[in-house]
Amino acid sequence: MQGHKANIVSQALTYIEANLEEQLELGMVADALHYSRFYLHRLFAKTVGITLHEYVKRRRLTRAAEELVFSGKTVMEIAQFYTDAFFDDCRKLNIKTPDVVQPATGLIDEYIQIVSGLMEKGYAYAAADGTVYFRTRSFQGYGRLSHKNLDDLQGGNRSLLVSGADQKEDSLDFVLWKPKKDGEPYWESPWCNGRPGWHIECSVMSKKYLGDEIDIHAGGEDLVFPHHENEIAQSEAANGKTFSRYWMHNAFLNIDNRKMSKSAGNFFTVRDISEKYDLQILRFFMLSAHYRSPLNFSAELMEAAKNGYERIVTSVGNLNYLLENASAEELKDGESALLEEAGGFASRFDEAMDDDFNTADAIAAIFELVKFANTHAGQESSKAFLKALKEEIMELSDICGLIVEKQEELLDADIEALIAERQAARKEKNFARADEIRKELLDKGIVLEDTREGVKWKRA
Ligand SMILES: [Zn+2]
Secondary structure, three states: OOHHHHHHHHHHHHHHHHHOOOOOOHHHHHHHOOOOHHHHHHHHHHHHOOOHHHHHHHOOOOHHHHHHHHHOOOHHHHHHHHHHHHHHHHHHOOOOOOOOOOOHHHHHHHHHHHHHHHHHOOOEEEOOOOOEEEOHHHOOOOOOOOOOOHHHHHHHOHHHOOOOHHHOOOOOOEEEEEEOOOOOOOEOOOOOOEEEOHHHHHHHHHHHHHOOOEEEEEEEHHHHHHHHHHHHHHHHHHHOOOOEEEEEEEOOEEEOOEEOOOOOOOOOOHHHHHHHOOHHHHHHHHHOOOOOOOEEEOHHHHHHHHHHHHHHHHHHHHHHHHHHHOOOOOOOOOHHHHHHHHHHHHHHHHHHHHOOOOHHHHHHHHHHHHHHHHHHOOOOOOHHHHHHHHHHHHHHHHHOOOOOOOOOOOOHHHHHHHHHHHHHHHHOOOHHHHHHHHHHHHHOOEEEEEEOOEEEEEEO
């Protein structure tokens, strides 16, 4: 081995070891040593006999730290990447953005404050290694939500045992603050450099933005225990008030009647589904069962959902067509009575939704309304009648977050023509018209970009 190359590797090792306590990225190592990442990785493997990947693994970095290390990105960059991806999927599913989006990393002072308060009241204690635990038995009512008995839990629940469990007063106690691990980001606290336990983040955010008491708390059914049970214990011990009045837990999604899991290989993401289906269809599919019942995903059921969703879209399309061609404005004889009858479907819809959000029955009511519209709307119908039917369907669908009116898609050729018109307008210094065209395109989801090579466009 050439001395020069060995020297690079030992420099790299020194750098890694020295910085392991810090937020470490191997990309940063390469940059710091002024070598290309590719070269450094190759050389490391050849010289040390294991890959950098393996090396860091043997140094027992956590998975998250590993991802961080090998992507050459910072923690915040990775977090931003997943945040953006999440909101992108939400947008496509027509899920509204919350009024407040609070990153968990932004409230460290608040976590420390609430944990200190719990310690003062005797609900929590710090172990020798700096881990702070919640004294589960000190909270009356623990286990009420999940119908679990503390003594049964004590006997068999190994999932509660985490590393450092020997320092717990009681095996039921759970973590409020934990010491950092190598390569993980951390914050200072009175107990140790580390990070909050993940239950406490929810209690703090909920209190900060919604107050000590909330009406409804939702989540997947896998969160009932221990997560939500722990949230209740922390929040109620700290605030002395009922944490949440109602709990809504949704059941799992099964794939071909089997539980979805990474290890079983029957796992896919919203993105994977979006390659095959419009995500409105996925939304429709999920609404077709009550949220507390497990939902089975299969190709046939998705096809059925597609047909169902399209039945509503087609009906609205027909009403639009009839509306454009209708001659009479005002309601005709008999149409008022029909509209009154149609109102009955809306009442059925409301009743279903009032019954713990029974979306399956609510969708059935929309179907009946669609069938009614298809039967009674025709060329002879008045505009007022058609409009009322359409609005009724749109409104009920909108409550379910379903977009059932097809936006006309601009063809590539139409877009190009509008861009050419905009260029001409700009040449003539008619900037008002040029801006108008840009806005018109934007409204239809077309984003223009002025580059040195000319105007480029993409669908947003
Ligand atoms: Zn939570």
